[in-house]
Amino acid sequence: MSPSPDTRMLLALQVANGYGAQPGAWRMPGVDPSSYVDMDVLVRHAQAAERGKIQLIFLADTPVLDVDLEREAPHHAIDPLVVLTSIARGTERIGLVATSSTTLNEPFTIARQFKALDVASRGRAGWNAVPTSHPDAAANYGITLPPREQKYERVHEVVQVVQALWGSWGIDAWVRDVEGKRFADMSRIQPVNLRGRHVSSAGPLPIPPSEQGQPVIFQAGGGAHGLEVAARYASGVYANPFTIEEGRAHRDALRAAAERAGRNPDEVKLFAGFMPSVASSRRAALDRRQKLDESVDLNQRVRYLGAMIGLSLSPDQLDQPLTTQQLASAHPSTGDPRSRRALEVAREGWTLRDVLAHGVIDYHPVVPGTAADVADHMQEWFEAGACDGFSLAIDVYADGIDAFVDQVVPLLQERGLFHHDYEGTTLRDHLGAPAQYGPDPRLS
Numbered sequence: 253m254s255p256s257p258d259t260r261m262l263l264a265l266q267v268a269n270g271y272g273a274q275p276g277a278w279r280m281p282g283v284d285p286s287s288y289v290d291m292d293v294l295v296r297h298a299q300a301a302e303r304g305k306i307q308l309i310f311l312a313d314t315p316v317l318d319v320d321l322e323r324e325a326p327h328h329a330i331d332p333l334v335v336l337t338s339i340a341r342g343t344e345r346i347g348l349v350a351t352s353s354t355t356l357n358e359p360f361t362i363a364r365q366f367k368a369l370d371v372a373s374r375g376r377a378g379w380n381a382v383p384t385s386h387p388d389a390a391a392n393y394g395i396t397l398p399p400r401e402q403k404y405e406r407v408h409e410v411v412q413v414v415q416a417l418w419g420s421w422g423i424d425a426w427v428r429d430v431e432g433k434r435f436a437d438m439s440r441i442q443p444v445n446l447r448g449r450h451v452s453s454a455g456p457l458p459i460p461p462s463e464q465g466q467p468v469i470f471q472a473g474g475g476a477h478g479l480e481v482a483a484r485y486a487s488g489v490y491a492n493p494f495t496i497e498e499g500r501a502h503r504d505a506l507r508a509a510a511e512r513a514g515r516n517p518d519e520v521k522l523f524a525g526f527m528p529s530v531a532s533s534r535r536a537a538l539d540r541r542q543k544l545d546e547s548v549d550l551n552q553r554v555r556y557l558g559a560m561i562g563l564s565l566s567p568d569q570l571d572q573p574l575t576t577q578q579l580a581s582a583h584p585s586t587g588d589p590r591s592r593r594a595l596e597v598a599r600e601g602w603t604l605r606d607v608l609a610h611g612v613i614d615y616h617p618v619v620p621g622t623a624a625d626v627a628d629h630m631q632e633w634f635e636a637g638a639c640d641g642f643s644l645a646i647d648v649y650a651d652g653i654d655a656f657v658d659q660v661v662p663l664l665q666e667r668g669l670f671h672h673d674y675e676g677t678t679l680r681d682h683l684g685a686p687a688q689y690g691p692d693p694r695l696s
Contacts, residue, residue: 253504253637260671261634261664262641262683263306264349264488264523265653267335269325270294272652273527273645276547278325283650288325294335295342297649304657305673307682308347308378310490310643311335312472315356316389323547333365340373347679349378349470349488354410355403356384356393360453362410363417366467367459375463375678378488380470381411381481402450404477409448411469411485412691416444418466419690420456464678465689482520483509484695487685490643492525494589494617499524499638514694521683524639525616528626529647530655537620541609544647554604556613560584560591561598570605574598593617616645623659630660631669 270287271277278285287293298309311332319327329335332350340348348369352362362379370377383403384390390397397403422440429435444455471478471486482489489506493499499522507517531537551567558565562583563574574582579599584591594612602610611618619629633639646652664670675681 253507259640261630261639261669262488262521262523263304263670264308264310264490264641264643265297265301265306266310266312266643266645267294267297267649268311268328268645270297270329270649271325272544272648272650274541274544274547274647275319275324276544277648279547280543280648280650283648287649289330291335291338294329295339297653298339298343298346300653300657302343302346304661305671306346306644306657306661307641307674308349308488308679309336309339310380310470311350312380312490313351313353314384314386314389315353315392316386318386318388333369336369336377337372340369340376345376345674345677345682347376347378347468347682348373349380349468349679351380351382351472353384353389354381354407355397356389356395357410358453359410359413359451360417360455360457363414363453363457364459366414367418367457367462370462370464370467371459373462375465375680377462378468378470378679379414380472380490381407381414381485382472382478383407400477404473404481406450407473407477407481408484409451411481413444413446413448413451413453415466415469415485415691416446417453417455417457420444421458421460423461423465423689426460461689462678464680465687468679468683468685479505479509482506483513483515485692486520487680487683489520489522490525491522491639492616493638494593496633496636496638498589499633500636503637503639515692516686519685521640523641523643524633525645526630526642527611527614527616527618527645527647528629528652528656528660529611529618529620530623530626530652530659531620532622534621534625537622538606538609541611541620541647542605545605545609550605550608553608553613557594557604557608560588560613561595565604571603573601573603616643623655623663626656626660627663627667630664631667634669 313328313332336348366379425437425440468487469485470488471482472490503522510517510520529537584595597610619626
């Protein structure tokens with residue numbers, strides 16, 4: 253199902269480590285190498301996104317060191333809640349969403365942290381509720397990862413307890429009656445006393461509602477289990493489709509599952525991951541990405557590219573295109589959805605170094621080119637019903653966010669695809685999410 257003509261796309265900006273989505277971003281001209289810990293830099297990035305009327309900032313998180321710090325910066329923020337709280341004080345409208353693992357954290361901790369962010373930001377917080385799949389992250393918390401089925405049982409329990417805790421301070425409980433010496437109405441602040449197989453909490457949570465009531469729930473897991481969680485609880489879903497067909501299938505399945513759960517499918521918005529590199533031309537964008545690729549092992553990547561398209565490729569061929577014989581033998585891997593695009597780019601005659609610079613083995617679709625090239629891709633996917641919007645992983649934040657805001661956003665606005673201003677003040681307003689306080693009464 254395609255979006256209706258009066259629907260506008262939604263945009264989320266990933267800010268991650270403070271540098272950019274590409275491993276070499278920390279070394280680029282104009283980038284402060286200390287951005288990883290500099291809240292002023294991160295706030296400036298968020299302010300640029302807010303200037304472009306982007307609906308929300310998103311911080312993914314896996315609490316583990318999973319890169320070689322000799323060459324690369326960490327993937328994730330020093331702490332998502334600390335970063336978003338800093339951003340909240342320097343912005344007014346943009347939504348603030350972060351991941352917090354349902355495997356590694358107790359529901360009271362999640363409920364307290366995110367509702368505190370929500371009231372501090374005046375109703376702009378969202379929680380990406382996902383289980384953890386990285387065994388080293390589990391080891392950091394002194395546990396072993398449980399089986400997948402059990403992890404997702406726990407997700408449901410954690411979300412339900414968190415939402416109950418969020419609603420445990422009644423909407424009108426905070427009376428603040430100075431003359432009557434009455435701070436709050438305790439009859440409206442009640443324990444939850446929930447106990448499941450995996451988690452429990454007595455409550456209540458001593459935090460009043462925000463301007464949007466309580467935080468918005470997001471989800472980013474895959475498979476049938478992730479789809480069920482998203483369909484029952486989420487207003488925003490992060491997805492990684494590599495083709496329009498994949499995106500449309502995911503979005504259709506998500507909407508159908510939401511309807512089965514008793515929700516309006518329009519409440520659940522799918523954000524497709526997208527990596528734009530904006531420059532004055534495609535050649536300039538590829539040169540930019542080649543500079544970024546200096547921090548990665550291109551020898552390993554060219555061999556990986558070969559495996560994707562059924563060829564044995566050598567690093568000696570990095571600066572040459574595929575030969576006629578290689579093109580005749582090449583075929584996309586059925587097990588890798590990126591491989592069709594990789595072969596398509598290779599057949600255009602680019603050198604292997606340029607093919608890699610096109611981002612054909614990145615974790616989201618990549619468009620290196622002009623603002624119009626980027627806008628064209630977004631329009632095609634959105635109008636085809638492959639997504640409700642995009643989760644933007646900008647290559648280098650220092651100049652890439654401004655380039656997107658100043659060049660791509662106006663094109664999307666001119667084409668009637670993106671709004672010109674925020675329609676409200678809260679994250680629920682930005683998403684068109686219905687009011688909710690406590691658990692959703694429509695769900696059994």
